[in-house]
Amino acid sequence: MKRLAAALRREPVRAYLYGLLFPGAALAVAYGVVAQDKAALWIAFGGVVLVPGAAELARSRVTPTSDPRxxxxxxxELVPETPAEPDAWR
Structure with missing residues (x-):
């Protein structure tokens, strides 16, 4: 299970799985595995499963501004930008 979780954290794997959601749902409907009105729910569920990994990865790559490194x-040290000319604020 740890290997699956590690694979889902990688962006290329998630992008590939996103691309499989719609065709997979269409195939499931075509073969009668899923009712047509439920296919959108399964696509949404797949997105909900994949999004937290992307959000966590994005969050781990940023530094809070209260502790910049x-x-x-x-x-x-954060240095505020100042305009080159005093009239630049107008």
């Missing part, structure tokens, strides 16, 4: 892990 450089790539080497050193504390970073």
């Amino acid at each position: 450089t790539k080497s892990g050193q504390p970073a």
Whole structure:
């Protein structure tokens, strides 16, 4: 199960699975495995299963601004941008 969870965290695997949701639902309807009115529910369920992995991956790649760090892990200093000319604010 850990290997499956690790595979689902990888973006290429999730993108491939997203591409299989619609054709898979169409095949399931065509072969009578799923009723036509329930296919959209299964597609939505597949999306709900795949989205948290993408959200968690995106969240893990950002640094909160309250504790900014450089790539080497050193504390970073945020310097506000100032306009080059005083009239730039107008």
